[in-house]
Amino acid sequence: MDKDRILAFSDGVIAIIITITVLELKTPSGADLRALSKDWPVLVSYVLSFTYVGIYWNNHHHLFAACNLINASIMWANLHLLFWLSLIPFVTDWMGGNNFAPLPTALYGSVLLMGALAYKILQGRILAIEPPGSPLRSELGPDLKGALSPLVYLLGIGLAFYLPWIAFGLYVLVALAWLVPDRRIERALSRSDPR
Secondary structure, rough: OHHHHHHHHHHHHHHHHHHHHHHOOOOOOOOOOHHHHOHHHHHHHHHHHHHHHHHHHHHHHHHHHHHHOOHHHHHHHHHHHHHHHHHHHHHHHHHHOOOHHHHHHHHHHHHHEEEHHHHHHHHHHHHHHHOOOHHHHHHOOOHHHHHHHEEEHHHHHHHOOOHHHHHHHHHHHHHHOOOOOOOOHHHHHHOOOOO
């Protein structure tokens, strides 16, 4: 199967997710900084969500660039990931629009957790059909950052009901950890393309 089609479809969905997220931002009613400062929870939520979508887009692109084969299970795993990413505009608006109230903040973390698990499933489906000697298969081994991220999300989800700002800080911490694309995939790409 052609991986370019799955990349084009995913790029389109991710572009729509970003568009929907930014459309949830409302123009302040005044023309001064005080009017803008009233909406800071919405703006902060948007920045974090944009960052997360960008991280997923970047790592998704690198993962598919490094893989050799695509099959139906990979296509379904990709749709599973896109499903969870498509909920980001909803939880972003709910969390920011309610000043980081406990339940919306916990649900935001839950969507992030499910997105992380869906990405891990997608990665596993790709590895399942990679040839034994492929650079991607040899580079993707134990992943401390990938193992710790869901645990930090779970901690954030639990803390959201008592200390939502700490939960939000944990979500920011995970995003900061993933700003640099997965170096293991970068190494696989450089091994498969000697340019």
